[in-house]
Amino acid sequence: MEKRELKLLNQESFDLAHIFECGQCFRWNKEEDGSYTGIIKDSVINVQKKGEEIFFKGKSNEDFEKIVKDYFDLDTNYDDIKKKLSSIDKYLKISTEFGNGIRILHQDLWECIISFIISANNNIPRIKKIIERLSENYGEKIEFNGKIYYTFPTPEDLSKATIQDLRNMGLGFRDIRVYNTTHMILEKNVDLEKIKKMNDSNKMRDELLKLDGVGPKVADCILLFALKRYDVFPIDVWVRRVMNDLYIHNENEEKVNKKEIANLAESKFLGISGLAQQYLFYWKRENGKSA
DNA sequence: CTGCAGGGGTAAA
């Protein structure tokens, strides 16, 4: 493990809070100085922004620059995306301004699958705690700047946990799902490497849906956050709320069916509905009903 | 202090 540093200048659209707090990831934590520290595969990384400069410091065995560029999706031009989205209507215009600096992270597929299985009918603080516990117990230890961090466990490592072990770590009814999915992936009943090479979003989704605990919403989150499928549109309670408030106006929000939302998203959001969603979702969540 | 709803859904009936 070696210490690494990387500095970026004039990086368009890069806001730490908006990236890490928009609900896409669970393992980044804010430091007292305003920077964020997190784990990307086997690397610890601290990100700090000072004016126009962004500093990445960390510990890694791999090509640090490559990891950062890939994970933070630096080859995608978000100014173009915002321009395109804000031309749609006033809500996209407001929300892309509000969420200026959001980027969709390119997360590890395996970690993303387990994380979003855990997210089912759960809240963010508890999701984060559970993922930390899994990492502490089954991941690998890394020391950085005097603190101890843990990588997210590999399928091999996590397969050592029994269902009872998982229950003891607070997964609740999700224990059996994580257990089954871990073993399905380990035994290549579902081959993650094969999924990464696929082109058709629908075929990828079909593969993911074979995993225990992966339903339509979780599958779409995985497609968006780990497989860079910007055309998918994960529909959860928040998205349904936002879409109803802005476009559908049904008095009984719970009666709005998913198909109606999906059709609306597909026709309206120019083939990048996943990105549109992140802006709308983040904007509405941070502003409550007043927005 | 106790009770209870509800949280980024899914699987099973």
Added chain:
DNA sequence: TTTACCCCTGCA
């Protein structure tokens, strides 16, 4: 289409 689900927090 409806229902239970583990655990935790916030609030009456």
